[in-house]
Amino acid sequence: MIDPTPPVAAGPTVSPPGPRLVDLRSRLHQEVGKVVVGQGDALDALLAALAAGGHVLLEGVPGVAKTLLAATFARALGLEFRRAQFTPDLLPSDLTGTMTLRDRELVFRPGPVFTNVLLADEINRTPPKTQAALLEAMQEQQVTIDGDGHRLPDPFLVVATQNPIEYEGTYPLPEAQLDRFLVKVVVGYPSVADEQALLGLARHGLDLSAADEVRPVISASDIAAARAEVDATMVSADVAGYVSAIVRQTRTLPSVEVGASPRAGVHLLVAAKAAARLGGRAFVTPDDVVRVATMVLRHRLVLRPEAELERFTPEAAIANAIAAVPVPR
Ligand SMILES: Nc1ncnc2c1ncn2[C@@H]1O[C@H](COP(=O)(O)OP(=O)(O)OP(=O)(O)O)[C@@H](O)[C@H]1O
Ligand SMILES: [Mg+2]
Numbered sequence: 118m119i120d121p122t123p124p125v126a127a128g129p130t131v132s133p134p135g136p137r138l139v140d141l142r143s144r145l146h147q148e149v150g151k152v153v154v155g156q157g158d159a160l161d162a163l164l165a166a167l168a169a170g171g172h173v174l175l176e177g178v179p180g181v182a183k184t185l186l187a188a189t190f191a192r193a194l195g196l197e198f199r200r201a202q203f204t205p206d207l208l209p210s211d212l213t214g215t216m217t218l219r220d221r222e223l224v225f226r227p228g229p230v231f232t233n234v235l236l237a238d239e240i241n242r243t244p245p246k247t248q249a250a251l252l253e254a255m256q257e258q259q260v261t262i263d264g265d266g267h268r269l270p271d272p273f274l275v276v277a278t279q280n281p282i283e284y285e286g287t288y289p290l291p292e293a294q295l296d297r298f299l300v301k302v303v304v305g306y307p308s309v310a311d312e313q314a315l316l317g318l319a320r321h322g323l324d325l326s327a328a329d330e331v332r333p334v335i336s337a338s339d340i341a342a343a344r345a346e347v348d349a350t351m352v353s354a355d356v357a358g359y360v361s362a363i364v365r366q367t368r369t370l371p372s373v374e375v376g377a378s379p380r381a382g383v384h385l386l387v388a389a390k391a392a393a394r395l396g397g398r399a400f401v402t403p404d405d406v407v408r409v410a411t412m413v414l415r416h417r418l419v420l421r422p423e424a425e426l427e428r429f430t431p432e433a434a435i436a437n438a439i440a441a442v443p444v445p446r
Pocket of ligand 1: 179
C-alpha cells in the first residue's frame with residue numbers, strides 16, 4: 118500500500134509587515150459582503166473603531182440592516198461575541214451579572230457584558246438605569262458588583278444600535294453617555310443598485326441566520342497589530358493643532374449650547390489615525406480629520422433649542438466649525 122502524500126503543513130503564516138489595516142479591510146469587506154449589501158462606510162467605521170479601541174453607535178430607521186451589519190461584523194472577528202437585546206424590562210444585572218449561591222457559597226455569575234464584542238441592540242429601548250450600567254462598563258472596562266470589581270475582557274468593543282430618537286417608546290441616551298462612543302454612524306437607505314441587489318440575495322425565509330455563513334477572517338493578533346499600527350501613526354503639530362481648533366470651534370458656534378469635550382478631541386485624533394491607516398498612510402492629513410469629524414462629533418453637540426426648532430442639525434454645525442478653521446498646509 119502506498120502511503121498517501123502527507124498534506125503540506127500550513128506552517129505559521131508570517132504576515133508581511135506593512136499596511137495591516139488595509140489588508141484587514143479588504144478581508145472584512147469580502148466576508149461581510151456575503152451577507153450585507155453595501156453599507157461599506159459603516160463597515161469601515163466599525164473597523165476603524167476596533168483598531169482605535171473605541172465603541173460604535175449605529176443609528177438608523179428600522180430595517181436598514183443595523184443589527185445584521187453588527188452581527189455579521191462581529192462574526193467576522195475571531196473573538197467571543199454576545200448579543201443583548203435592550204428591552205424595556207432589561208435590568209442592569211441582566212447585563213453585568215449577579216451573585217448567586219453555589220454550594221452555599223456566593224459566586225459571581227458574569228452577565229453578557231463579559232465578552233469581546235457586545236452587540237447592544239436597540240439601546241434606547243431600555244430605561245436609563247440599564248443604559249448607565251452598560252456605559253459604566255464601557256468607561257471603566259470593569260463591572261462592580263457588591264463592591265468587587267470584575268475586569269472585562271480585552272479587547273472589549275460595544276456595537277450599539279438605536280433608532281433615531283424621534284421614534285416613540287424610547288429613552289434617549291444622555292449626551293454625557295453618548296460621549297463615550299467613539300463614533301456615531303448613521304446607517305441610511307441603500308442606493309438603487311444595492312436595494313435591488315439585496316432583494317436578489319439567496320435567503321431562507323426572513324431570519325437573521327444568514328450571518329451564520331460568515332467565517333472569522335480577523336484574529337485577535339490581527340487586531341492587536343492593527344491597534345499598534347494606529348498608535349504608531351504620525352501626527353504633525355499642525356494637524357494636532359487643526360484637531361483642537363475644530364473641537365474648540367464647536368464650542369463657540371451660536372447654534373450650539375454644549376460643544377465638543379476634550380475627550381471628543383482625543384477621539385477625533387485617534388479616529389483620524391485609523392482613517393489614515395485605512396487610506397494606506399502612516400501619517401494623518403487634515404483630510405483624514407475632516408473625513409471622520411462628522412461621525413466622531415455629531416452625537417456630542419447639544420444644539421440650542423432655537424436652532425433645533427429651525428431644524429438645524431449637528432452635522433451642519435460641524436460643517437460650520439470645519440469651514441471656520443484654516444486648513445494647515
Ligand atoms: N444592506 C442590506 N443587505 C442585506 N440585507 C438587507 C440590507 N438592508 C436590509 N436588509 C434586509 O432587511 C433585514 C432587516 O435588517 P435588520 O434587522 O438588521 O434591520 P435593523 O436596521 O436592525 O432594523 P430595526 O431598527 O428594526 O432593528 C435584514 O435581515 C435583511 O433581510
Ligand atoms: Mg435591529
